[in-house]
Amino acid sequence: MIVTFPHLGNTYIAVKALFDALEINYVIPPLGNKKALELGSLYSPEEICLPFKIMIGNYLQSIEKGADTIIIVGSTGPCRFGEYCELQMNILKKLGYKLEFIVIDSPNDIGKDEFLRRISRISSDSNKGLYGKLKAVKNALKIISIIDNIESKAHHLAGFEVNKGECKNLLHSCKKDLARCINIEEMFYISKQYEEKLKKVKIDKNKNPLKIAIMGEIYTILEPFSNLYIEDKLMEYGVSTKRGLTPSWWVKNTVLSTLNLNSLDIKKASKKYLPLYIGGHAKECIGEAVIAQKEGYDGAIQIFPMGCMPEIVSKSILPSISKDKNFPIMTLVVDEMTGEAGYVTRIEAFIDLLERRKKEHVLSRG
Amino acid sequence: MKVGVPKGLLYYKYHPFICSFLNELGAEIITSEDTNKSILDQGVKYCTDEACLPIKIFHGHVAAIKDKCDVMIIPRIMQLKKREFICPKFCGLPEMIMNSIPDMPDVIGSPIYAYSEEKLFQWVNEVGHKITKSNTKIQKAFTNALKEYNNFNCGIKNENFKFNVALVGHPYNIYDSFSNMNIIKKLNTLGIGVVTEEYVEGECIDNEIKKLFKKPFWSFARNSYGFSTYLIDNKKINGIIYISSFACGIDSVVIELIKDRIGEFPFLILKIDEHTGEAGIDTRIEAFQDMLERRMKL
Numbered sequence: 138m139i140v141t142f143p144h145l146g147n148t149y150i151a152v153k154a155l156f157d158a159l160e161i162n163y164v165i166p167p168l169g170n171k172k173a174l175e176l177g178s179l180y181s182p183e184e185i186c187l188p189f190k191i192m193i194g195n196y197l198q199s200i201e202k203g204a205d206t207i208i209i210v211g212s213t214g215p216c217r218f219g220e221y222c223e224l225q226m227n228i229l230k231k232l233g234y235k236l237e238f239i240v241i242d243s244p245n246d247i248g249k250d251e252f253l254r255r256i257s258r259i260s261s262d263s264n265k266g267l268y269g270k271l272k273a274v275k276n277a278l279k280i281i282s283i284i285d286n287i288e289s290k291a292h293h294l295a296g297f298e299v300n301k302g303e304c305k306n307l308l309h310s311c312k313k314d315l316a317r318c319i320n321i322e323e324m325f326y327i328s329k330q331y332e333e334k335l336k337k338v339k340i341d342k343n344k345n346p347l348k349i350a351i352m353g354e355i356y357t358i359l360e361p362f363s364n365l366y367i368e369d370k371l372m373e374y375g376v377s378t379k380r381g382l383t384p385s386w387w388v389k390n391t392v393l394s395t396l397n398l399n400s401l402d403i404k405k406a407s408k409k410y411l412p413l414y415i416g417g418h419a420k421e422c423i424g425e426a427v428i429a430q431k432e433g434y435d436g437a438i439q440i441f442p443m444g445c446m447p448e449i450v451s452k453s454i455l456p457s458i459s460k461d462k463n464f465p466i467m468t469l470v471v472d473e474m475t476g477e478a479g480y481v482t483r484i485e486a487f488i489d490l491l492e493r494r495k496k497e498h499v500l501s502r503g
Numbered sequence: 504m505k506v507g508v509p510k511g512l513l514y515y516k517y518h519p520f521i522c523s524f525l526n527e528l529g530a531e532i533i534t535s536e537d538t539n540k541s542i543l544d545q546g547v548k549y550c551t552d553e554a555c556l557p558i559k560i561f562h563g564h565v566a567a568i569k570d571k572c573d574v575m576i577i578p579r580i581m582q583l584k585k586r587e588f589i590c591p592k593f594c595g596l597p598e599m600i601m602n603s604i605p606d607m608p609d610v611i612g613s614p615i616y617a618y619s620e621e622k623l624f625q626w627v628n629e630v631g632h633k634i635t636k637s638n639t640k641i642q643k644a645f646t647n648a649l650k651e652y653n654n655f656n657c658g659i660k661n662e663n664f665k666f667n668v669a670l671v672g673h674p675y676n677i678y679d680s681f682s683n684m685n686i687i688k689k690l691n692t693l694g695i696g697v698v699t700e701e702y703v704e705g706e707c708i709d710n711e712i713k714k715l716f717k718k719p720f721w722s723f724a725r726n727s728y729g730f731s732t733y734l735i736d737n738k739k740i741n742g743i744i745y746i747s748s749f750a751c752g753i754d755s756v757v758i759e760l761i762k763d764r765i766g767e768f769p770f771l772i773l774k775i776d777e778h779t780g781e782a783g784i785d786t787r788i789e790a791f792q793d794m795l796e797r798r799m800k801l
Binding site for chain 2: 182183184185186211213215216217219220222223224226227231240242246410411413414415416417419443444445446447449450451452453454456457470
């Protein structure tokens with residue numbers, strides 16, 4: 138059994154750590170690339186959303202490298218993501234591949250036994266004992282929260298750095314080095330080093346950079362290829378960014394949601410505008426816009442794939458927040474046809490607007 | 504008291520229930536006209552661009568009656584069956600409306616869970632108390648409204664036509680003759696009779712659904728899939744016509760599921776949006792009819 142899985146931001150590093158520790162054979166699909174998107178768009182239904190298409194591309198490129206088993210998480214709606222597995226199975230079957238799909242659905246829906254059967258389908262391939270397996274999971278969770286932490290620090294510091302591009306380069310080489318590690322101890326060691334390096338980045342404390350929060354549909358904000366590397370672009374512009382949704386947030390949120398103790402701050406902040414969970418991460422998007430304004434951010438960018446149902450609802454609510462709080466919010470809709478030039482122009486114009494507003498604020502204070 | 508009920512989305516399915524209930528409580532019901540060009544234009548004007556046609560039309564209906572009523576009912580239908588959902592846009596419908604249309608009257612937008620009578624009554628009770636204080640009156644009106652609804656069948660089943668096709672799609676796309684450009688009449692003049700999902704037993708739909716790897720979690724998906732595959736397997740129809748709004752998330756999945764299952768069976772997908780040209784639709788259904796004719800001769 139050679140396992141593969143679709144990309145989602147930095148999760149591949151954690152999954153790599155997990156499978157290395159469990160000694161399961163795996164293939165990491167090549168990082169986001171045009172070929173994957175082209176392949177995906179070719180074989181996917183036309184009107185399905187962008188994440189689906191990139192994922193199909195990921196699978197096909199992994200299959201080329203020998204993968205024969207695909208692991209994907211499921212959900213039970215109301216967002217489309219929960220139906221991905223069935224369609225993707227059909228598509229790959231029609232293309233003539235003999236693959237096994239392991240869909241990790243919530244035990245509430247498929248029953249506890251079926252859930253455990255599916256988990257054991259993966260874990261039975263490992264020779265490790267129960268203790269070793271649990272330790273591997275624990276370490277994988279630890280490493281993902283470390284990376285998320287390094288990433289968010291780098292995004293924040295990018296606005297203050299003296300030598301332009303330092304944070305961005307550090308972040309990229311950090312991810313590259315981590316992906317090269319052979320075991321978890323090495324990962325911990327390397328991430329520690331990068332944490333130190335980040336602390337030593339020369340910063341100008343007197344700078345007052347633009348601060349932008351990024352929110353929206355989880356796949357398109359986590360997977361840099363799908364949003365045309367917006368966070369890298371903003372780092373180059375010397376903008377400090379923040380993104381609330383991360384893989385480690387997702388894990389924490391999923392675990393806590395069983396006790397209904399998840400993301401209390403978001404629930405509180407979004408109550409006025411969207412009191413109910415409507416699927417996807419629409420409520421998180423609204424909550425984060427409100428929180429970002431409170432924290433003194435200059436603006437926010439919402440990103441979602443064309444046709445995303447929950448985010449369309451939040452898109453129609455965001456203008457009210459923008460009006461009520463005098464807080465600029467821009468929405469970017471991405472799909473396989475998104476042209477980079479138009480996209481960059483919009484981001485630049487938004488930054489110009491925020492800069493002008495900032496200057497006016499300074500003047501009005503005297 | 505004047506209660507506004509916009510004539511969009513699932514109004515076509517549930518209006519006997521809500522109208523009978525409000526009538527019995529003595530409220531004056533204000534409904535919008537049937538969908539027309541000006542309602543569509545209003546909807547397009549107010550609604551967020553990315554939304555689908557039915558949602559835009561609903562915005563138009565709301566805008567048309569917002570100044571005429573004291574309170575408006577915007578149905579936030581969360582679930583019709585246990586463990587099944589409606590589209591996420593339904594769950595956030597009141598928010599979409601309130602944040603896009605200015606000067607709205609009072610809105611009743613509490614969530615509706617219709618999988619059991621008790622759950623549904625929670626919503627009914629809340630609406631009722633805006634109009635009357637009497638609990639017995641509400642209870643009685645609720646019982647009668649349910650009866651009214653159970654006696655009502657909005658479905659269509661044409662008889663004695665040369666061809667029979669299954670007309671599949673969300674109820675508001677099928678029964679809103681403006682947005683689908685009177686498709687049923689058009690088909691009938693071409694000698695094609697239609698049948699809608701209301702004429703297939705829930706049990707048959709459930710049996711079809713069991714053949715899927717994963718049970719679909721949308722009520723729309725479940726109905727459309729089960730309905731069309733059941734009719735094909737039992738050889739009751741000559742073709743399927745699927746009316747789907749552009750960029751509908753649910754349809755993008757269901758259509759693929761149906762396609763995978765039916766192989767070479769005649770399947771026409773009509774996409775509708777606010778720009779749909781009538782000539783294009785005509786050409787496509789005529790071509791479909793030609794194809795059915797040819798298949799019959801084979």
